[in-house]
Amino acid sequence: MNKINFNYLENYSQSISEKFCSKYFETKKYMSGQEIIQLTPSQQVNLLVIKALFSAWQDELEKLKSNPYFDYRDIAVDNSLKEFMNILSRAIKVERVHFEPLMREAVEDALLLAIDPVTFFIHLIEESKGDRNYFKDTKKYIKWHTDLMGTLMDKSSMGASSSELKMALRAKYENEKNKMERYDRLLEPLHQVQKIDYTKLVEQNDTGSIQEERKTNALDAQETPPVESAEKFATDSTDSSSSTHNQHKAASSEKAIDPALAWARFESEEYSIIKGSIGNLSESVGINQRFMFTRELFQGNADLMKHALQSIDRCDSFVEAVELINQRYVEELDWNKNSDEVNEFLQLVFRKFEQK
Template sequence: MEDKYNQLRLERYSKELANLLCDRHFAAHDTINGPQLIGFTPIKQINLFVIKELLLKWHHEMANLRSPYFDYEHEEVKEALLNFMNVLSRKILIKRDAFEPLLQKAIYDTFLLKLAPAATFEEKFLRIQEEITLPKLQENLKYIDLDKALFSGFVGTLSPSNRDRDYILSRFRLYLNANKESIAPLSELVATFNSLLPITEEEICQAAPQAPSLAAYAAKPTPAAPVEEKDVVAPIHMAQREASAPVAAATRPAAVADSNLNERFRAERPTMNEKFSKPVSSSVADSLSNRKIESLKNSISINQRFSFINELFDGDNMTYYHTIQKLDEYNNPDEARHFVLHELSHKYDWSKKQENVSKLIRLIERKFA
């Protein structure tokens, strides 16, 4: 049920909007930090995708710390690295030249989530995983805002034994076809983007005109087979596209060029993810989970922070910050727990969010340990 869309127009629009938003922010700031990142645009999905890409790059950098001269499998080294990663995640500081490409891709991917949900599911849920597990798929739901019920509903149909990428993707396509009515119309998203930079639904959905060369007709007298859905999504590299497009058009068929481009992107992404560091052993995690902390504000990692903001405070980052600040001011653990379990839980209806509430309570217990 993937809709046809004008990829070139979307990439151009994503680049223009990213440039516009960066002009506004960096006219008054030299960098952007974590709190500014959370609400950088009024479109929550863009902000979430920026964070997701940032975390991928962050894990990639941590994986590159591996060295043949030191024992990175030693428990003390693993513990030190985990502490370092948690501290680093709370010290985000990005300059424009590094942030703008992240923002551009997040804008493009936000459109793609509506236009090509199966391709989005493959990239955001399946392609980045070294090993597919149900908890990892559920973890990725934190970075979905548009049509979240659709993605969440599908993940809820899977069992822990579902680990095959192709099988899961084929099931997701069937699930999409059976739940078309639950998907919000593209016009709603376009209206939101229009408040930032004008664009029409017709511009997005109108296929880009193509003029195949004579060589393409000679090489393939019959129409080429459509590209598979899983090849739809690819990272945005405008500079490469603009520099190479004229040469490619003159020397080889457009269909072949697109195919090779997709293959290159598909080859790049798994290579990056294959370099991810191995999960920290349970013994290290258990040791860290029992360690005393000085404050909640400085001990909640960026991943946990976004989970709390999205799941407990309905995406309201200011309410989250004020709440954590108030909890840090308590001098008695019983009073802090009462505030969470009775006042906040009733106010925000946390009856079905026990996992995150339990994590917050555990942090409070570590603060007063």
């Protein structure tokens, strides 16, 4: 499996999105649906922009259905909503300030899909929330690695759980990985617009032209080391024993997260929507969450966040995981325990250990 430098991925996505948007919006104020389809030389990127718009519509629809005064299960209402959506899809009109974030997200997803399809599709599994029709509805937006998408469609239609879908996905990938199209070929249309430095974007595990390019340019490809390395904050210890106290600055009583209060909060009805166990945190964090946590909680250090997730995965309970977080990260990285980012991070930890 290829290891992605998410900092480079995010910066590249932002840069090329600005380039596409600057060229388009130089003469036009709004982006239409038909123009999105033809916006970039990468059909996959264009379709992922449309997918982002569709997801935004679905979010709005769910908010509408939460209104307690109307029966949205009524057949006539359901048919009317579908017709409304069809009409709305023909009336897409987006200004740059709203379009550029969608564009950036689409490029990020396209890079991830090309280089690390397993992580991309795991994100889709989490996004599906058990909806059997999700993969059928999403298929039209995915043009790369369609065999993996087909596996998820088949297994989901048979009622497979989230964990079963992930197992089937990994098994299919292992069987097909040597026959899958190389990511540099998939990304060539973007590379032609703005060069992708693969030696910085990804560490190679296979052989081929990109690996040879990496060897040739090894000295130029060295990344600037992070201000503070992951080793300062994390050790190979699998628990929060006394040895950890000697290497980390534990959170003060005022800053520390109370595991009992956090557990009670997530057990409450207010957070019932997040229920549903997940497996390894290191494999289940979605791409957007990964960017947010890296930037807001781990000082832009993707390796540090990855090590933190792996350390939490080795814990045996929610309480042990929170104590580890208090010992290693809250004080060292100046976390605000009441922030939305910390709250969302703890929600994921809770879902991993909700039965413990």
